[in-house]
Amino acid sequence: MTIPDSIAAAICSVLHDTGRKAPDISPPSLLSADLGLDSLDLAQTIVLLERSLGVDPFRGAAAGPRPSIRTVSDLIAIYTTALNHQ
Amino acid sequence: MTTTIANLADAPAEDRLASAIGLIARQVPDRTAIVAQAGSDARRTIDYATLAAAITKLEADLAAARPIGIVARAKRVESLVVIAAACGREHVPVAFLAEDARDLVGELRDWVAIDDSLSLPATAAAGPRREFETVPPQVVVATSGTSGPPKLVDHSWDSLLAAARLAEQWHGLGWLLVYDATRWAGLQVWLQALLTAGRLVVPASRDPDAVAKAVVDEQVSILPATPTLLRRLITSADRGFVSKMKLDRITLGGEAADAALLEQAKELFPGVKITHVYATTELGEVFRVTDGQAGFPTEWIGRPLPGGVRLSMRRDGELLVQLSRDTAEVATGDLVERRGGRYEFTGRRSDVIVVGGAKVFPRRVEEVLRSVPGIADARVYGLPSAITGELVAAEIVITEPLPDSTTPDHVRSAALAVCRERLEPHSVPRIIDFTKKLATTPAGKIPRRPS
Numbered sequence: 001m002t003i004p005d006s007i008a009a010a011i012c013s014v015l016h017d018t019g020r021k022a023p024d025i026s027p028p029s030l031l032s033a034d035l036g037l038d039s040l041d042l043a044q045t046i047v048l049l050e051r052s053l054g055v056d057p058f059r060g061a062a063a064g065p066r067p068s069i070r071t072v073s074d075l076i077a078i079y080t081t082a083l084n085h086q
Numbered sequence: 087m088t089t090t091i092a093n094l095a096d097a098p099a100e101d102r103l104a105s106a107i108g109l110i111a112r113q114v115p116d117r118t119a120i121v122a123q124a125g126s127d128a129r130r131t132i133d134y135a136t137l138a139a140a141i142t143k144l145e146a147d148l149a150a151a152r153p154i155g156i157v158a159r160a161k162r163v164e165s166l167v168v169i170a171a172a173c174g175r176e177h178v179p180v181a182f183l184a185e186d187a188r189d190l191v192g193e194l195r196d197w198v199a200i201d202d203s204l205s206l207p208a209t210a211a212a213g214p215r216r217e218f219e220t221v222p223p224q225v226v227v228a229t230s231g232t233s234g235p236p237k238l239v240d241h242s243w244d245s246l247l248a249a250a251r252l253a254e255q256w257h258g259l260g261w262l263l264v265y266d267a268t269r270w271a272g273l274q275v276w277l278q279a280l281l282t283a284g285r286l287v288v289p290a291s292r293d294p295d296a297v298a299k300a301v302v303d304e305q306v307s308i309l310p311a312t313p314t315l316l317r318r319l320i321t322s323a324d325r326g327f328v329s330k331m332k333l334d335r336i337t338l339g340g341e342a343a344d345a346a347l348l349e350q351a352k353e354l355f356p357g358v359k360i361t362h363v364y365a366t367t368e369l370g371e372v373f374r375v376t377d378g379q380a381g382f383p384t385e386w387i388g389r390p391l392p393g394g395v396r397l398s399m400r401r402d403g404e405l406l407v408q409l410s411r412d413t414a415e416v417a418t419g420d421l422v423e424r425r426g427g428r429y430e431f432t433g434r435r436s437d438v439i440v441v442g443g444a445k446v447f448p449r450r451v452e453e454v455l456r457s458v459p460g461i462a463d464a465r466v467y468g469l470p471s472a473i474t475g476e477l478v479a480a481e482i483v484i485t486e487p488l489p490d491s492t493t494p495d496h497v498r499s500a501a502l503a504v505c506r507e508r509l510e511p512h513s514v515p516r517i518i519d520f521t522k523k524l525a526t527t528p529a530g531k532i533p534r535r536p537s
Contacts (some may be wrong), residue, residue: 040477047469056472
């Protein structure tokens, strides 16, 4: 699966687990406003992605400004970078 | 023998084990003291005369070498018994180090290790000797490390034997040892069994089927266990064996026993007395509850219990214990919560999972999960998360066989639905994995860290 597909699948499964319907997920989708993800949902998404992609870009991240994660494409960028640096 | 065992209480505590074994060996030399590897082909038995002879020999060696302390390095239970009895009689301090506490041996400088050969190493004679007995001999035991790294705790023989029952009704019974024999809980079981001419049955493994077979084959009547081990026996062991068990008493300790487990046990073993003991390695036994209900009565808080123990509670629900008027109040790290006329244990303070600043009690989540049809057992723990600090995760064991047309996926959905209905949103597990068998700690408890 490609990175965008893995991210969409993880978000779908988070929404499904919490009894919500998955709307269309595309790169510009806003995680919070469009998809309704709260911080717990995002934490769960990250664990699921660690399992499917084998990397957790947020683990042990040094203190300092965290990259903005507002949209699906932000996530795609973060995971692409993390996988490239492996 | 009856009167003489009861009279043991008059002897100094450190002499009692060796005296009891010697006494029983003189009267019924071939009585079985220990059944090791029970339930397997490697089963072997050790009688009281054999134990007594080994103790006498080691006593002589200790008297000659006068080591400053002994570290019991033996793997076999009978060796641990011999080392403890001989050290007590000879007033030599003795340390029992469980597998995960072996690194702490460095704290016991110049102490001499004894293994299953039960002989003092030749170097012992060259080491420092105990010239004067300035302090009473102590027994050093490692804590279980459930809530932090294991540490060594000094006990007197008096505190080690404080909970042992020597009255006649306790004589000659069959005791199951599922605990690690080097830990506080395990020591309590084998000391009790061997002080009272009992038969100590050590199953070949903790596998539920092996335990159940040992109980039936060796006619065990007293089953001391953690709630986790009992739950596993009830949910996973061959029902054929479980129905053949002839138990008199189940003594639960090491963790809180929940109401669901107590009900299940009462149903499965009608007429069996079920007691749960509240004890810690640091304090020893604090109280026991014998009415078969979870927790303890609310009126126990704030007034002295028989024996002088006083319980109180911090505002956040942590249980505080004062053993007697002259001792300090100790924070136990155990959290309790009022439910009707009882205080029930909600978990260890250190087990609390913090999700985005909100507290989650893993025991509570496990209780809810276990109530879901199709779930035999569950373990809940915190997964580290950069976003919320921690995230609630669960491992569940599916009941086998599942009813027709039910899949593990159905069970998972049902579990989430029940959790959403009965728990705060942040307590609902976000990660649920299936497993065939839950991990337990060496002390037989539920591990609270990711595996």
